[in-house]
Amino acid sequence: MSRAPNISSVVLPETFNSWFATRGWQPRTHQLELLHNALKGRSTLLVAPTGAGKTLAGFLPTLVDLSTLTPSALKKRGLHTLYISPLKALAVDIARNLETPVTEMGLPFTIETRTGDTPAHKRARQAERPPHILLTTPEQLALLLAHRNAHELFANLKTVILDELHALVTSKRGDLLSLDLARLHRLAPSLITIGLSATVREPIALQRYLVAQSHAPTDPAELISVLGGAKAKIGILKSSKRLPLAGHTALASMPEIYKAILAHRMTLVFVNTRMQAEFVFQELWKRNDGSLPIALHHGSLDVGQRRKVEAAMVSGKLRAIVCTATLDLGIDWGDVDLVVNVGAPKGASRLMQRIGRSNHRFDEPSEALLVPANRFEALECQAALGAVEAAAQDTPDARIGALDVLAQHILGMACADGFKPDDLYREICTASPYSTLSREDFDRTLDFAATGGYSLRAYEHFAKIKQSSDGIWRIATPRAAQQYRMNIGTIVEATMLKVRLGRMTKAGTPARGGRVLGEVEDYFAEGLVFGDTFIFAGEVLRFEGLIGNEVIVARASKGVDPKIPAYAGGKFPLSTFLAERVRAMLADEKTWKLLPTEVGEWLQWQKEKSILPKAGELLIESFPSGDRYYLALYPFEGRLAHQTLGVLLTKRLERLRMKPLGFVCNDYGICIWAARDLGEAIANGRLSLDTLLDEDMLGDDLEEWLAESSIMKRAFRYCAVISGLIERRHPGQEKSGKQVTVSTDLVYDVLRRHEPDHILLKAARADAALGLLDLKRLGDMLKRINGHLIYRALEKVSPLSVAVLLEIGREAVYGEAAEDILADAEQSLLSEAIG
């Protein structure tokens, strides 16, 4: 325990004591502590590992409080507790688990869930006559708060329980939820909040999130943290084969992984991308002589198929599941006794949460196996092991609330019973992500929500919200209210296409027919040409054609290799924190003995042929190879930051007439190649590395590139949808042909040319900087390495650079000019004509 308040004063009602007793249980200290805080009216953050009875702890104050009511008081009680979860499946799961103690203690409480799947009539009834305990999602809560009688519905709300809070707060959903919490705090001022979370780096950020902020220093919520039970047993898999320099397949380790599965009851095999999931699944089945039930689970598979796998897992029918982050969150999927993490863990906190999935019995050790796929990853696995050992965390920083989410919330509040701007601004500033929101940004966002916020006041007649003479802003038309409700939420999915088995007719058009295997993002399908083969849903498939929004595929003949390897949904960049540990290991030769022999040899070799940077230094190497001249840098800052750096360095080299031709990067380093001799230019002083890597590249160079890049267009599209500028595409709608939409790329171009400082461009810029470019990290890095560059001019490739250069061909070259591709196609027309 972090602290031990006096809990001897906490007395559980007799019903509860005897229920615990019949179960052979004792209430745990943190459960009683939480009850103690709740009785004192204090909000609390409970940080505990899986299996510590977190959920029961969260609900205990509610159950105890409700049990003191007489039957008639209970009838009139109304909504007492809201439970918010990031996943609707989790809400349903928790409702089921809660039924057990409530039924066994004979407590006559009503417990209901409300998700997107809840029938409309039931939702309507819930808004009129709510249950005592309602389990729901952030989006449904927003809808309830936009209801006209929200103030009556929530007036007597006593408790809000926020589950998996660590996962919620790192996204725009967390921003939306914080705004809804701010509203709840106002509707029910004596409300307390209970946050349930896995271990995080800075619990204080979550403690602040749980309470209403004010100008005066505000006390954060109380913190109760439960340390992990038994220490996890984590090992790094030692393969009998030598680790390759590059690649992410971990092919060499498959026999050992299969052996580990054989030796355990139930294994979760975590991988980082869907492509890896498909690959590992196939490779395991190739070796599956014992015909073990091994299943596959990732976000693109058909929902029905996923549910089947989940059910089989809960009922103990499976021996292993190969899965991606879709299984990261805390649903209890059964009796897992081994977690295998294939590839680099990328972050210590993520790794610890994954490991926590094995062994839900709190006091027994979890068992986990890390499987590096290449030599860099071996370094990263070792670094992660050290971090887990030290119980160090690397969860992301607290967010600054997004303005597109604010715009959506403003519309919702206008749908409820309207607002005065001064009041709403004050209320919004009580939400911790928005506590530093400026009045100017608030006013501009309000203006945007009303009429688009353009300096050319063209749309006063078409306002979505209007201020009446009493100073209150209300929704202007029923259609505006309808549009708000249809477009709620902050999750903007890439347009997904269904993958369906089928075949071609003689006429050359695909015939519909077979079953749906799952979904792929449209950009993936866009790149496919007839006959391309790729792995999906555990099979090698051949692309036949597109019909409407379906990708028609056939099973490829046996032995055909997949041609397109790029289906890479969900790549995580290396966390800053692990990067630091990896850099420290490189610099400290004594730690190498912990690594597989070939990794130690590789580093030794690098030391002889070039040099290994000390912690805090950035190594840069130049070398010729073929008819090209290379520059290799090793910042260890993760793929996103490296991609941004690669684009900017290439631009600078272009301006210096060094004729850069391309670059490649991975999580660890970056290689640029050019037609001019870079090493010579550095030697004779025409190219200065200090200038090349000066922080000022994040100024004009960045802006100039960014304005035209598809990255900004993508960020803009998300912001346009979330803020309500354009409507979401709903299934089936695209066929009606009656859409009132314009491509957001066109809108972006027009807005950028005519009002470059519009609030929505500001929101898109903030998103791109944070999520897609990792600008903060890049900026920190450039600052850090200033004056700490070490440079080696080499005759040929260095051992470290080989591992980066081998990425060529695995990754699409960034920003290849559309004109080149068109010129190629034109050329092929010419050959057609001649031939």
Add this chain to the structure above:
Amino acid sequence: MSPLTNSQSTVLSIGRLSMIPDAAGVLFEPDERLLIVSDLHLEKGSSLARRGALLPPYDTRDTLNKLSAVIHRLMPKTLIALGDTWHDGNGPSRMNDDDHQLFASLRRKADWILIAGNHDPNPPQDLGAMVLDEITIGEVTFRHEPLIKKQSSEIAGHLHPVAKIRARGRSIRRKCFMSDSDRVILPAFGSYTGGLNVLDSAFNPLFPNRDFLTHMISSNEIFAIGRHSLVGD
């Protein structure tokens, strides 16, 4: 140097006219200095705003700026706007003063012929432009909507053709000209105009057997792309 963005080799010969497709999305006939532009869809933004989509109200200005650049570059004597100049019949009345003035200045630079479109069946008569349903010049008829059973060669708009190709794991979708020996369909010029893939069945009656050529537009260049390189949406 020629102000055209197109090497003189790309010429669409139709009727007695030799038209040059330009990367700005317009056709130009240099001898008569005849400029053809189609589907400006002015005031599309404000039209959608009436239905609740408050898109940036700068599309009219943006479209006119682009057209202004084309006019300054090619200095046409005659300009034919092939219909759907406004997104709806009330478009002209919603244009703001600045846009009206800019538009008027462009009309003074050439003789304008406004062809009626399905979105603007009755373009204003008081703009100093000739307003017509169609016009025939050099044995070529200029009209908004292409006719399936046409009597002579034609140049039309209306369908907003775009072409898409895939290569090197990427796909590129751009506005394009679509033509055969006696028909040219222009891309839509307006800043908020989307497009219809040339492989869509809507084009089949016009180009039986999909026998057509496309000229795709990309930044400042134009590319002739054969139909075997094209893919559908």
